[in-house]
Amino acid sequence: MIGRISATYALRSLGRHSRRTILSMLGVGIGVAIGIVATSWIRGGAEMQIRAVTESGAGHLRIVPRGWSAERDITLRLAGGEQAARAAAALPGVVHVAPRSRVNGLLAFGNRSAGVEIVGVLPEVEQRANRIVYKSRMEGRYLRSDDPGRVVIGRTIADRLDVDLEDDLYVTLAGPDGVRSAMLRITGILGTGVRDLDATICHVTLKTLEEISGYTGTGDISILLDDHRRIEEVRRDLARRIDQVEVLTWKEVNPGIAANVDGDRGFMRALVAVIILVVGLGIISAQLTAVMERRREIAVLTALGMRAGQVVGLVVIEALAVSLGGAAVALGLGGAAAYVLATRGVNLQALMGSDFTFGDVLLDPTIYADFGPWIIAYALLLSVAATVSASLYPAWIAARLQPTDALRL
């Protein structure tokens, strides 16, 4: 156990070489500051990607008919879809519940055609829950709940078919009883700014899709939460309340984005490991020097009866003090940089051009770093972990000093 005098001794020892102590703190602080900025940036990027994928239609969770995962057959329908949607909406943390159904079809105008996945939606929900709807440039208007025979298509489809608002599209699709056809009038054209994404947009109301396809019921239900960290909790609740369904996370629905987010996090962990290593080596060097300079003093203390554990404690206290100073420096430098990145963001338009998609997910061109109270805990934890763990080797060297060294001098 380390008492008051021992702690005083350790802390005053730092003052003997104040320049070395300050440089050590700066070294720790700058290393941890880099860790803060990198982590804040990667966390912000990951949050952005998760938000983008979940708000682009996938939701944080998606309820699909049992067996859907095996073949991803979009003609499967939920048994009791409305009941499932009501159950989901009643759960804490659920912000939006968006039922959808899908059918593959062919849109034609004159002698031009385009293959699409026609998505049946609840317009009032879709306009709030789907960023592809509410963030895009809309020509005309979006669907209304009582909009029979109306369709909203993407700008690329409109260009390919050479159609405009109020034109009637001839749609052919495979129903449960064979090939069907219908006419759909264009009520709106959505432009996300990304050609590939605009080539996939084809929305009708759920009711319209039932009428023209012959498939009744809801195909899937996307659920948006207030916080993606609640996914597993809500998933468990849903699985308990609803039968005959699968509840998938956004990661399972969009494994590509999930792999990207996981890759970023892996990079972040590797970076933190490198920072700990570099900071640690610096601390080992500085503390080893300090221990060797006080070899005789430590040997005297050992001669007086100080135990090896108490010697280790002295060195660790010194390291702890350096780590706290380093954490303060890191918060000053890294915290400020993270704050700027979090409030102003970085627009990647110059780097990426206009393609802000990943698959059928509409990404944001500006990435904002994640800034919050976690940075304080992170700076302290990283600083203390790197510094204190690095001090163990010098502490071990100090604890091994022989007391006879004190008397030989």
Next chain:
Amino acid sequence: MRPETHDNLITARQLTKVYTTGRVETPALRGVDLDVRAGEFTAIVGPSGSGKTTLLNLMGVLDSATGGELMVLGRNAASMSRRERADMRLREIGFVFQAYNLVPVLTALENVEFVLELQGVGEARRRRAREVLEHLDLTPFADRRPGELSGGQQQRVAVARAVASLPRLVLADEPTANLDGENAEALLQMMRDLNRQQNITFIFSTHDPRVMAHAGRIVTLVDGRVAKDTEP
């Protein structure tokens, strides 16, 4: 050699110590027989290289003998673990070093208090440290760091540190070597008083004839052996 009695603090029989550096072996003690009883004020004298410091190191369980038998405060030194040795040094043996060896960043009071803290003495340790300093007329220097004290004052603080926990035995290696005559005399008087008033056994190595004059017993080492053992 004196007869072994129950109040022996130190009993050495054919004690040897050989230092090995590479292939070179240097014998420092070549079979020392010695008994030190409680309450003695013993000087170990002899020329440089006679083995004085080595013998003090062994008696202070700071080092291990190469051969022979050594009982320190009733325990066989050879069978003690590192932790037991540290514990004995902490609780039962005080040390005074030639170069004072006070902790430079602590005040005189804190230096004395430090040893008590290591012993696990709680709230009472500051009071006890002040008492010791007062007893040794060091109160005016209590809040000064070693760098602000003269050599004599530092060595008196070192003695205060050594006796603060009322050890049974104090070992001092050339305690007056760096002191002028006046300070050496004052230090020896202080140690003698502690020896008489508190029955603390003192064993010290010295070359200094003034120190020998204070000793109750003089053990002379020559070439790692006890050449003479007298009580002036």
